[in-house]
Amino acid sequence: MEFFFITALIVSFYVAWNIGANDAANSMATSYGSGALTIRQIIIIAAILEFCGAFFFGARVTKTIAKGIVPVELIDPHLVFVGALAALFSAGIWITVATFYKLPVSTTHSIVGAMLGFGLAAVSAKHIALEQIKWEVLTKIVLSWIISPISGAILAFVVFKIIKFTLFERYETQEVERVFKYLQVATACYMAFSHGSNDVANAVGPIALITGYKELPSWILFFGGIGIATGVATWGYRVIETIGKNITELTFTRGFSAEFSAATIVLLASYLGMPISTTHTLVGSVIGVGLAGGIASVNLKMVQRILFSWVLTVPAAAALTISIYTVMVIFV
Amino acid sequence: MRFFRSIGGIFGYSPFEDLKKHASLCGRAVGILVRQFDALEKGNYEEVERLREEIDDLEHHADKIKAEIRGNLTRSLILPVDRHDLLEFLTVQDSIINNCEHVGHMVTFRRVKAPKEIWSDFKVLLAKIMETAVEYEELINHLDRLVETSFSKKEVKAALEHVPKVEELEHECDLVQIGLHTKLLNVDLDLRDAMIMIQWVVHLGYIANSAARAADRFRLMILAR
Numbered sequence: 001m002e003f004f005f006i007t008a009l010i011v012s013f014y015v016a017w018n019i020g021a022n023d024a025a026n027s028m029a030t031s032y033g034s035g036a037l038t039i040r041q042i043i044i045i046a047a048i049l050e051f052c053g054a055f056f057f058g059a060r061v062t063k064t065i066a067k068g069i070v071p072v073e074l075i076d077p078h079l080v081f082v083g084a085l086a087a088l089f090s091a092g093i094w095i096t097v098a099t100f101y102k103l104p105v106s107t108t109h110s111i112v113g114a115m116l117g118f119g120l121a122a123v124s125a126k127h128i129a130l131e132q133i134k135w136e137v138l139t140k141i142v143l144s145w146i147i148s149p150i151s152g153a154i155l156a157f158v159v160f161k162i163i164k165f166t167l168f169e170r171y172e173t174q175e176v177e178r179v180f181k182y183l184q185v186a187t188a189c190y191m192a193f194s195h196g197s198n199d200v201a202n203a204v205g206p207i208a209l210i211t212g213y214k215e216l217p218s219w220i221l222f223f224g225g226i227g228i229a230t231g232v233a234t235w236g237y238r239v240i241e242t243i244g245k246n247i248t249e250l251t252f253t254r255g256f257s258a259e260f261s262a263a264t265i266v267l268l269a270s271y272l273g274m275p276i277s278t279t280h281t282l283v284g285s286v287i288g289v290g291l292a293g294g295i296a297s298v299n300l301k302m303v304q305r306i307l308f309s310w311v312l313t314v315p316a317a318a319a320l321t322i323s324i325y326t327v328m329v330i331f332v
Numbered sequence: 333m334r335f336f337r338s339i340g341g342i343f344g345y346s347p348f349e350d351l352k353k354h355a356s357l358c359g360r361a362v363g364i365l366v367r368q369f370d371a372l373e374k375g376n377y378e379e380v381e382r383l384r385e386e387i388d389d390l391e392h393h394a395d396k397i398k399a400e401i402r403g404n405l406t407r408s409l410i411l412p413v414d415r416h417d418l419l420e421f422l423t424v425q426d427s428i429i430n431n432c433e434h435v436g437h438m439v440t441f442r443r444v445k446a447p448k449e450i451w452s453d454f455k456v457l458l459a460k461i462m463e464t465a466v467e468y469e470e471l472i473n474h475l476d477r478l479v480e481t482s483f484s485k486k487e488v489k490a491a492l493e494h495v496p497k498v499e500e501l502e503h504e505c506d507l508v509q510i511g512l513h514t515k516l517l518n519v520d521l522d523l524r525d526a527m528i529m530i531q532w533v534v535h536l537g538y539i540a541n542s543a544a545r546a547a548d549r550f551r552l553m554i555l556a557r
Contacts, residue, residue, distance in 0.1 A: 299344030
């Protein structure tokens with residue numbers, strides 16, 4: 001038992017690390033691409049604020065992941081332990097495979113799919129009935145996946161249009177951009193904080209379940225926060241540098257519009273306890289700025305790839321969880 | 333093997349830098365034509381031939397840029413201007429350098445003999461065309477600022493002020509052309525010399541026409557947003 005718990009912690013740390021290395025890096029890359037911050041500054045800001053977001057504001061989403069999808073109180077604690085482990089392993093494996101093939105998957109979708117897989121495995125073993133899976137919560141989550149990028153796009157569209165009509169029409173563009181250089185430092189912090197608050201759950205949700213919590217022990221969020229911060233510091237900088245090179249045309253005003261909008265939507269989702277994909281929301285926001293005429297060229301092919309990996313992720317993570325669960329039930 | 337997921341792909345191909353490059357080739361081609369007519373007057377036919385090749389190279393380069401833009405402007409891109417308007421504009425802009433190429437070739441067809449006043453009229457016409465091309469390039473160079481300010485009203489106004497200027501210069505080219513035509517048909521010239529020189533005048537006019545039409549297309553593209 002203890003062996004499995006330690007393994008679970010390691011996998012959870014790995015997922016948190018992966019979130020920091022990839023997703024946190026993606027959301028910070030706009031600040032680097034526009035040149036508002038140096039890579040060192042970004043790493044420091046991201047590590048500290050991702051941690052703060054996770055630790056101080058990550059509880060609600062973690063609760064949704066842990067207890068919102070599967071009615072765990074109806075299942076034998078031993079099996080919940082196995083199920084949480086299986087979900088965590090499966091999410092970890094799926095994220096790794098998808099990252100290897102450069103699919104823009106969301107860790108959020110992976111863990112939600114994995115938890116659903118655990119629920120379905122419990123149904124097939126007749127521990128719970130199919131109706132007892134919390135479909136209404138799941139529906140809300142899936143809806144939030146659709147709504148969040150769209151809201152990001154709308155908000156970013158409006159924010160950029162306001163900047164255009166109130167500032168570009170009146171002042172010199174260079175002056176406006178210079179002011180937004182400083183504002184973008186603030187939105188980078190905002191982005192990191194909200195990202196941490198929403199995505200920490202993907203790594204530690206199952207751990208919270210394993211510890212069988214009534215109240216979420218704070219060390220779990222601390223642990224997840226450290227994992228994300230480590231990911232940013234040890235690998236994220238490479239990702240930031242690589243992506244940042246591609247997005248040099250994102251000036252300070254554009255970067256601000258996209259980041260501010262995405263961070264706002266993500267933080268709102270965290271407040272509502274909805275696990276959403278920060279990356280997808282940011283993509284939506286960039287498209288919003290593009291639709292407002294702010295970007296020389298936005299490529300919607302990316303949206304196709306996101307939709308493809310999205311449709312693929314939930315069943316893949318669920319199926320993987322069911323297989324791992326089935327094997328583990330025999331041994332644990 | 334880099335191990336990461338990225339959203340960098342959301343930023344697509346931007347045609348504006350290439351559009352500017354393409355426009356600058358048009359201006360350079362007109363510049364070479366000016367030198368080609370100088371060489372013609374002096375009877376330096378080797379130089380005329382060499383400059384023809386130079387224009388050919390420029391035109392070839394411009395074709396490559398045009399193909400690059402056309403090949404990359406897929407439907408999946410969100411641009412700040414309409415994709416069709418942009419492609420339409422590019423086609424007309426491309427006809428500027430195509431017409432330069434035609435003239436570059438036509439002047440090698442026959443070694444003409446003409447009095448000094450004819451050559452100096454050609455020089456006047458070429459200078460006007462050069463002026464038109466320079467004004468046109470200034471218009472296109474506003475693209476950067478237009479994209480930067482996301483086509484703010486102020487910037488659109490500043491850019492479009494060049495369009496009537498291009499049109500005015502094109503009109504002045506027409507006037508010079510009329511004078512030159514009259515002269516070519518009334519001065520005592522070898523018939524075939526007169527025939528080919530009339531062709532030169534007509535096709536030189538096409539260059540200025542193309543620039544004016546491209547400027548108009550540019551305006552449509554900017555205003556249709």
